[in-house]
Amino acid sequence: MKVIETEIKGLLIFEPKVFEDERGFFFESFNQRIFNNAVGYEVEFVQDNHSLSGKNVLRGLHFQLEPYAQGKLVRCISGAVYDVAVDIRPSSESFGKWVGVELSAKNKKQFWIPPGFAHGFLTLCDKTEFVYKATNFYRPESERSLIWNDESLNIEWPTIEESPTVSAKDSAAQTLKELFS
Numbered sequence: 402m403k404v405i406e407t408e409i410k411g412l413l414i415f416e417p418k419v420f421e422d423e424r425g426f427f428f429e430s431f432n433q434r435i436f437n438n439a440v441g442y443e444v445e446f447v448q449d450n451h452s453l454s455g456k457n458v459l460r461g462l463h464f465q466l467e468p469y470a471q472g473k474l475v476r477c478i479s480g481a482v483y484d485v486a487v488d489i490r491p492s493s494e495s496f497g498k499w500v501g502v503e504l505s506a507k508n509k510k511q512f513w514i515p516p517g518f519a520h521g522f523l524t525l526c527d528k529t530e531f532v533y534k535a536t537n538f539y540r541p542e543s544e545r546s547l548i549w550n551d552e553s554l555n556i557e558w559p560t561i562e563e564s565p566t567v568s569a570k571d572s573a574a575q576t577l578k579e580l581f582s
């Protein structure tokens with residue numbers, strides 16, 4: 402498993418070692434020892450999630466308020482996404498900064514997004530299946546949406562020919578300023 406650091410400390414990209422043979426492939430999609438070593442502390446996952454989306458669907462940017470904040474280990478098992486994490490820790494020197502990474506069934510990359518970040522993704526293919534582990538249970542009352550096209554974030558989403566499909570909840574999401582001032 403290759404561990405790649407990003408521009409924001411704590412956000413990590415994992416690239417599993419894939420074994421291919423005449424039958425197909427095999428890889429360890431999660432190894433607690435390797436994961437905890439890379440992250441530098443013990444992480445306990447309590448929920449696994451799985452979503453299916455058509456092309457040009459944008460989900461996010463979501464987070465849960467403390468003490469229900471979630472860390473997420475995300476990946477794509479069919480199709481591809483552009484995945485984004487935004488630092489929403491007010492005391493962080495990278496507050497408001499973001500990291501984006503393409504995750505696909507082909508590249509098998511995983512993105513570790515610790516608590517303290519808003520998360521979202523844009524699907525690049527039809528029938529995109531996205532799976533992830535979370536460190537806290539879903540708690541809708543504590544969930545907030547940061548608007549995906551907040552000008553202050555300036556997220557460079559891949560070229561979107563037409564407006565993405567966004568849920569009603571995410572269309573009504575707030576800006577970083579509205580959420581944190």
Ligand SMILES: Cc1cn([C@H]2C[C@H](O)[C@@H](COP(=O)(O)OP(=O)(O)O[C@H]3O[C@@H](C)C(=O)[C@@H](O)[C@H]3O)O2)c(=O)[nH]c1=O
Pocket residue numbers: 450452460461462463464473520521522538539568570
């Ligand atoms: C996230 C979630 C949703 N649900 C339900 C609520 C709702 O009826 C339905 C769809 O929920 P949503 O519209 O919030 O699904 P979605 O927009 O896919 O939400 C997800 O987006 C990505 C970007 C994340 O980072 C995730 O943590 C999660 O917030 O599923 C659960 O039962 N458990 C969960 O953990």
